[in-house]
Amino acid sequence: MATPDVLPHDHFSSSSFDHTKGDAKSRGLALEKKIEYLESLNDRVSNRRARRWINDRILLELVPRLTGDEIRGLFAPPPFGDEAQPSPFCMTNVGEWDKFRNIDMDKEAGAIEALKGFSSKKKSSVDADKIAALTAWHRVDCRTREAFRRSFLPELVNGFEVNIRAFVSEAANEEVLVMYAQDPFHRLLLHGVCEFYNLVSTTESETKGTKVLKMTKIKKKKAGNNELPIITLCEFLKMAKDGFW
Numbered sequence: 001m002a003t004p005d006v007l008p009h010d011h012f013s014s015s016s017f018d019h020t021k022g023d024a025k026s027r028g029l030a031l032e033k034k035i036e037y038l039e040s041l042n043d044r045v046s047n048r049r050a051r052r053w054i055n056d057r058i059l060l061e062l063v064p065r066l067t068g069d070e071i072r073g074l075f076a077p078p079p080f081g082d083e084a085q086p087s088p089f090c091m092t093n094v095g096e097w098d099k100f101r102n103i104d105m106d107k108e109a110g111a112i113e114a115l116k117g118f119s120s121k122k123k124s125s126v127d128a129d130k131i132a133a134l135t136a137w138h139r140v141d142c143r144t145r146e147a148f149r150r151s152f153l154p155e156l157v158n159g160f161e162v163n164i165r166a167f168v169s170e171a172a173n174e175e176v177l178v179m180y181a182q183d184p185f186h187r188l189l190l191h192g193v194c195e196f197y198n199l200v201s202t203t204e205s206e207t208k209g210t211k212v213l214k215m216t217k218i219k220k221k222k223a224g225n226n227e228l229p230i231i232t233l234c235e236f237l238k239m240a241k242d243g244f245w
Contacts (some may be wrong), residue, residue, distance in 0.1 A: 032062055113131045133231035144192035147185070148237060150203045156186060158234050160193045167218065168197055168226050177218040187216060194218055198225060 041054050047158055066074075137145070148157075160179070167177040181187045194201035199218050206213045220226050231239075 020022060027193070059202075089107075125192040129230040133236045136229050136233075139198060140192050140195045144188055144195065144202075147188055149191060149240075151185070152237050152241070153189065154234055154238070157189060157193060157237075160190050161232055161234060163216065164193055164199065165228055165232070166196055168199070168220070168228055171220070172224070173220050175204055175219070179216050179218065180213060181216060182214055187214065190216055196230070 096106075163177065163179065166176075172175065179190060181190050191201050191203075194216075200221055200223060201216055201218045203214055203216045206215050
């Protein structure tokens with residue numbers, strides 16, 4: 001009958017393997033002797049449990065001892081390592097927190113419903129602005145829409161919009177706004193801005209001395225809706241470029 005493997009625990013309590021004492025060189029030699037001794041035990045034992053124990057001891061001896069700060073660092077951040085920062089609830093005045101905690105249930109339900117109504121109204125308002133901008137965009141000729149997508153000139157279009165929005169909000173129905181754009185592509189964009197704001201625009205030639213200038217006359221439609229959309233054409237094009245449409 002085979003005798004079970006017995007692990008020599010007494011060898012590890014002897015002073016010859018205590019590498020926590022003495023200088024660094026003596027501790028290093030003691031550690032090497034201890035590891036060599038543990039490795040030699042693998043040849044003497046056949047029990048798997050004993051072999052695993054020996055291998056674990058070898059690994060533990062190879063790992064240097066950690067200081068208290070190093071051990072605390074392993075479990076940082078809080079709640080194990082450094083002190084946790086106080087939460088907003090802890091910093092709240094006790095009286096104010098009690099008022100919030102002990103609020104009447106009917107008042108609480110009313111406040112929640114009011115917040116829901118405010119958020120729904122805000123959302124519906126934003127949706128209405130988007131729909132108005134989309135409706136205005138679909139009034140623009142398809143060729144002009146493609147020109148805006150291909151080469152959007154924000155500073156030029158914004159300059160057109162400032163004058164046109166002021167004209168729509170301040171001018172009477174019979175008044176005419178005259179704007180000058182000599183470049184054909186710029187005139188195309190100007191006509192597109194007028195279509196966005198539901199205006200009628202025509203380009204005519206004007207002779208000044210030896211020069212022939214192109215002027216665009218803009219006026220309101222007699223039966224048209226001249227309500228200004230909240231979202232401008234520049235904002236609409238930027239949002240479309242960023243993927244919001």
